[in-house]
Amino acid sequence: MAMMPKRIKFRKSQKGRVRPRASRGNTVAYGEFGLQSLGSGHLTARQIEAGRVTASHFLHREGRVYIRVFPHKPVSRKPLETRMGKGKGETDHYAAIVHEGTVLYEIGGVPEDVARRALALVAHKMPFRCRFVTRRHAV
Amino acid sequence: MEIVTIEAQPRAERGTSAARRLRKSGRVPGIIYGHGETPERVAVSAHDFAVALEHGAHLLELRMGGASRRVLIKDVQYDHLNARPVHVDFMRVNLDERVTVSVPLELRGTPVGIHEGGILEQDMVDLEVSCLVTEIPEAIRVSVAEMKLGDLMHVRDVPLPPGVIAVSPGEAIVCSVRARKAAEAEVQAAEEPQAPEVIGRREKTEEDEEEDKKKS
Numbered sequence: 001m002a003m004m005p006k007r008i009k010f011r012k013s014q015k016g017r018v019r020p021r022a023s024r025g026n027t028v029a030y031g032e033f034g035l036q037s038l039g040s041g042h043l044t045a046r047q048i049e050a051g052r053v054t055a056s057h058f059l060h061r062e063g064r065v066y067i068r069v070f071p072h073k074p075v076s077r078k079p080l081e082t083r084m085g086k087g088k089g090e091t092d093h094y095a096a097i098v099h100e101g102t103v104l105y106e107i108g109g110v111p112e113d114v115a116r117r118a119l120a121l122v123a124h125k126m127p128f129r130c131r132f133v134t135r136r137h138a139v
Numbered sequence: 140m141e142i143v144t145i146e147a148q149p150r151a152e153r154g155t156s157a158a159r160r161l162r163k164s165g166r167v168p169g170i171i172y173g174h175g176e177t178p179e180r181v182a183v184s185a186h187d188f189a190v191a192l193e194h195g196a197h198l199l200e201l202r203m204g205g206a207s208r209r210v211l212i213k214d215v216q217y218d219h220l221n222a223r224p225v226h227v228d229f230m231r232v233n234l235d236e237r238v239t240v241s242v243p244l245e246l247r248g249t250p251v252g253i254h255e256g257g258i259l260e261q262d263m264v265d266l267e268v269s270c271l272v273t274e275i276p277e278a279i280r281v282s283v284a285e286m287k288l289g290d291l292m293h294v295r296d297v298p299l300p301p302g303v304i305a306v307s308p309g310e311a312i313v314c315s316v317r318a319r320k321a322a323e324a325e326v327q328a329a330e331e332p333q334a335p336e337v338i339g340r341r342e343k344t345e346e347d348e349e350e351d352k353k354k355s
Contacts, residue, residue, distance in 0.1 A: 138241035
């Protein structure tokens with residue numbers, strides 16, 4: 001099931017512009033390996049779900065998959081063959097805002113080569129270029 | 140612990156543009172502070188510093204001109220991709236000083252609980268410890284071979300080398316062997332996706348609809 005918020009303050013939101021660079025959420029925090037976005041934009045709930053299914057299918061329930069983004073933003077769309085005007089369209093789907101550097105997924109509890117192959121498959125489902133990252137130790 | 144020596148140059152310029160120029164020329168801006176002395180702005184070679192970090196160095200000897208300074212890597216700031224260091228904080232230290240540093244935790248062995256259908260989850264990857272500057276351990280190795288399904292390992296259970304004290308709270312969990320999650324995903328998939336509840340908006344009752352009709 002695609003993710004969506006349980007409660008929202010406003011049914012629709014303005015389009016906005018995505019800031020390019022991530023200032024948070026850009027480190028591997030829960031697992032040992034992660035998939036980092038090298039682009040910015042919206043990641044829809046369906047795309048997030050597609051990535052999750054791919055990773056968990058590949059891992060055969062070994063290890064653990066963490067999803068680091070959540071689709072908070074309602075994206076509205078007008079119905080087909082509708083004239084312009086008459087107000088904003090209804091919410092079509094929810095999307096996560098992704099910046100360059102945002103860690104999208106993390107995997108823990110499996111060897112690096114397995115995590116690499118799993119996240120390579122997930123990267124194919126993403127609308128951005130992505131790279132494999134490993135957890136960094138603190139100084 | 141081995142002390143790595145790297146070259147450093149004093150930097151007179153400050154600010155974003157000067158720092159950017161330094162980074163373009165293959166150096167990382169940094170600052171040395173501590174011991175109540177005046178802070179010094181320095182620049183170190185990005186390559187040498189990255190190599191030192193990769194080898195888990197905490198203690199460095201910065202050679203500046205004729206003099207050298209013994210410093211501890213206190214903090215490193217990275218760029219938005221968390222790939223390249225953009226700034227380093229060095230703290231002056233004496234070799235007889237006690238310092239607080241983060242040391243990697245390495246889990247050794249395969250827990251018994253894995254054969255019982257569990258998975259090993261590492262909740263803590265670095266342990267904050269207090270020790271003498273000369274006795275900073277490279278890593279703290281813990282054997283998890285005897286952990287059974289449902290077992291937890293706390294910070295207080297971690298064996299530490301002599302002279303090293305854990306700063307992280309004793310009750311914090313280092314790792315655990317947990318049962319695999321049941322197929323929750325399939326159960327969730329059967330549920331129909333519902334629209335989110337709008338905070339502060341109550342649902343329309345029949346009375347409200349009648350009132351709307353009267354108004355119109």
